[in-house]
Amino acid sequence: MDGRAVPIILDVDTGIDDALALALAVASPRVDLVTVTTLAGNVDVERTTTNTLAVLDWLGASSVPVHRGASRPLVRPHQDAAFVHGTDGLGNAELPISDRALGPTRGPAEIVRLANLRPGAMTLICVGPLTNLAIALNVEPRLPDLIDRVIVMGGAFSVPGNVTPAAEFNIYVDPEAAAQVFAAPFKQLIAIGLDVTQQVVLPRSMWEATTGATEAAPTLVSRICRRSFVERDLDAVQLHDPLALAVAFDPMLVGCIPAQVSVAIEGEERGRTRVVGPGSVAVASTVDAERFMRLFTEALALPGV
């Protein structure tokens, strides 16, 4: 990749680790955050949208447009992850509420609009359920030719799932959407699943070191991760979505296998992602965790531990 900033549409269900992906996008000179689209996932779409606006404003990025997207999966009721992310989706961090207006178009329509406006230029990163992208694909069947790359945080290929033994959350919530996305002829579709994201974590010591921080990104980390470390008593917060974001400007962070991916739709297997043969999806199977952590801590100016 050349040194230019990558133009990115970031599709989020903010969410603690989504907020950290937003922070990395805002902080990295290698990212041109063109727009952010939201949808129901970790919590309902009203909250993921409110959270996204609040996080961007907190980070001084209130000029980045936010477009509200899907309020539920394609064909089934929405199931959230408030247990993990808190009832407000941000670890009950109580960030100031943003008063700015949303973008005038809905999330999927904005993806289609930008893809047509800048054909072959945009990288779309989806770090929530794949509903917005599936809708966009149905509205604009030429989308795979118009988008340069799609990076998906989703799937559990060689490791157990995190919502059922079979499934990772983003795929489980909307398996019909995921099946459509993995079957679409994108020029580059990269799947960043739990196989690699569970290897990149923000340890308790790093969170503790943010106590008393005054800069925007470290204070965001301090506030949104508090519940995970204090009330949930976790040792670490997994950095699923920030890793997917980082792959956009540092693809060598992960090693991939070229695969055809199937998605199970129903029953106990619902949401299971499988490699069923060679194909055009790049499924991440290895990660340089040290390199990612260096990049992440430097970009967010997190205190050394």
Ligand code: BDR
């Ligand atoms: C994914 O699910 C969500 O809870 C996280 O934000 C991440 O996108 C991990 O399975």
Ligand code: CA
């Ligand atoms: Ca997410």
